Amino acid sequence: MFGTVWFSLCCLFGVFGVTDELSLVSVLEGDSVTLHADREMRNNDLILWRFGPENTLIVQINVTESSLTVNEDYDGRFRGSVKVDHQTGCLTITNTRTEHAGRYQLQSGNRRTFFILVVYGDLAEKGEMKPVSVMEGESVSLHTDTELRKNDLIVWSFGKNRIAQINGTTQDVTVYDALQGIFTDRLNVDQQSGSLTITGTTTVHTGVYLLAINNIKKIFVLSVYACLPVPVIFSQCPPSSSQYSSVLCSAVNVSSVTLSWFKGNRLLSSISVSDFSSSLSLPLAVDYQDENTYSCVLNNSFSAQTQHLDASQLCSVRGCQTVEAVIRLVAAALVGVAASAAVVVLIYDIRSRRAEQD
Known part of the structure; x- marks a missing residue:
């Protein structure tokens, strides 16, 4: 393993104060990698491991029932390559392949931890890795930092899925409708540089993006944070x-x-x-x-x-005015002419008393 880089998730999944954490992990293809839960499992815990933008369930641990379920039928990529620690819930992927790269989510009760796994085919394949973050709903550009030249072939992939490419010779831009349409009408490719722009981002766009320009590769780890409401x-x-x-x-x-x-x-x-x-x-x-x-x-x-x-x-409106406001609220909820008339009488009486006091 080359190393682990920790990020604080703001929205996304995270954010602020007590935060969910996004762990960026890289591994050579063929090696094993462990995604750590960082705590012992407790009674009544339900541990869920999910993968990809679809949040597909791949492992479930029910501590109460002492049961472990591995979804090896999920397109076959995890068949025979997943191990789970029964004490901590840590997930180990053996004999990693590039198709194992992507976003993993660990959910224990209401707590979540996220991992972005990058799998390198060989040492020479390891390219520049750049973290990028954006607020949900905004646009974000992943830059090639170069000009498109004749004979260049620029390919953009999300995980193992090709999402866009541009041919320098023909200037043709192709955008692929992959992953159940999560990128539909959201991708723009700059014909001068090949840079990729994602519009109207959502949290499902969080993950690893691979840029391949001929034999040069660059990796972007995108985190999309959900917007906070006003308290x-x-x-x-x-x-x-x-x-x-x-x-x-x-x-x-x-x-x-x-x-x-x-x-x-x-x-x-x-x-x-x-x-x-x-x-x-x-x-x-x-x-x-x-x-x-x-x-x-x-x-x-x-x-x-x-x-x-x-x-x-805070309380500039006090005394009878406050009572009157409450009566008005009650009157709005009452049904029947007699009830409404009674409330009107009460309000009139309050106003009359106030006039006499003045």
């Missing part, structure tokens, strides 16, 4: 005897993120999660007379989203 702040005004309001900052459908409360630049509290598609909530007691600005920040290793809270404006 939402909910508040509840305190009773008249208290000057503190309860606020709650929440984010839904997130993974590998940290949710934090700040007062100015000072961190007050935080919570992290590495689960897949989880919801996070973080409460805070705020003095509504406080003139400081509070911020709720959702972040990962790649980006952040912030929602601000002005404490002085």
Whole structure:
């Protein structure tokens, strides 16, 4: 094995605070390679190993039932070449071939770890390796850093699948509709340089891209990170005897993120999660007379989203106005003319009392 390079996943799969990790691993064809789970299996664990952009299940370990299932029928590439450690869940691929190159996902409960495996045919084949990252939905270009010359043949592959090529002699560009159409209408090839652009990226485009220009090879490891949502702040005004309001900052459908409360630049509290598609909530007691600005920040290793809270404006509407707002909400949910009429009377009575007090 040539070595292992570690990256923090931001979106993608990752990101921020407690993060999923993306491990880039390289191996010579014919050698064995182990993808490490880095912990002992526990009771009730369900260990899943998946491969490729389709996230095809190749190994399942059910600790409770003491069962191990290997999907050797998956296009035959893993038949007789997969071993699993029964103590840790580590995956070993023996007698590696170039078709084993690609993205592997380890899922244990709600925790995920990602591996990008690069398999070299021989020492001379090992080319330049470049990590590239992009936010989901954006475009990304993989550059050849050269000009296309006559007689050049530039071939782009995703894993073992050819996705595009350009012939320098004829200037013909061919784009292949591979892998169940995940690249359909998303690939552009520059006719001057042969550089590849992927538009409208999604997390399924994460993986290893191989550029072959005649006998020169270059490897790109692309990580596509999902965009973070803006956190939402909910508040509840305190009773008249208290000057503190309860606020709650929440984010839904997130993974590998940290949710934090700040007062100015000072961190007050935080919570992290590495689960897949989880919801996070973080409460805070705020003095509504406080003139400081509070911020709720959702972040990962790649980006952040912030929602601000002005404490002085938190409960500017109090007393009867707050009651009236609640009654209006109840009225919207009631069915029947009599019920609606009763609510109208209540609102009118509240307004009359306020007018008398003024």
